[in-house]
């Protein structure tokens with residue numbers, strides 16, 4: 221894929237979960253061609269270093285319950301910048317199409333007749349799984365995985381029945397503030413209180429933390445460990461896998477064959 225500056229288009233780019241070297245090659249190429257970069261709050265500092273000095277940066281960072289720019293205005297902004305002849309990169313944390321409102325931004329561009337394309341990114345779930353050695357599926361533990369949003373349009377309206385339990389992995393984005401109600405909801409759906417849970421804070425970043433417990437203790441775990449956003453909650457047997465690996469012989473340093 222060949223990207224050029226001044227080409228009147230919008231490119232939604234997945235910035236991954238934090239580390240700049242988890243961007244795709246295509247994402248790096250798109251960034252290099254950007255005239256304007258429209259940024260999210262979740263984009264990491266070393267990813268920001270990849271933005272060319274000549275590109276104009278516009279931040280539309282969202283924080284829980286404090287949206288600095290309403291979604292329609294972000295769509296309008298992308299369209300206006302592209303119509304002004306710019307190559308507009310919309311840089312979004314993780315993958316643009318996983319709880320990223322990428323769909324709404326694509327719709328805004330298409331409705332306005334502005335060329336738009338999407339470059340996928342490593343979603344937080346994939347980053348967290350790799351960085352903690354916690355496979356989301358495993359032939360012995362889980363043959364199904366679901367991604368849900370812990371605070372999207374109200375918990376009560378969401379039907380998660382059947383998404384968690386034996387043989388299944390449930391990954392909850394944006395679930396930190398609602399950890400207590402989330403655990404209650406899952407137990408009300410019939411999940412055992414001793415279902416394993418893991419919380420991965422700042423996955424793939426240098427200060428990443430993994431903590432584990434049981435479902436009935438999810439809110440307690442989040443409070444005790446003072447877990448802060450961004451964090452993912454993972455519910456299911458795979459949550460025990462990093463601990464099981466750690467209990468096996470500790471990884472030994474491989475001696476250098478030349479020494």
Ligand code: SAH
Nearest residue numbers: 314315318320343344393394422423450451
């Ligand atoms: N589009 C993003 C998700 C945006 S929703 C993606 O594909 O990853 C924002 C939520 O993603 C956060 O509340 C948190 O639950 C999760 N998240 C994003 N980055 C994360 C990280 N580095 N570690 C853990 N969770 C993360």
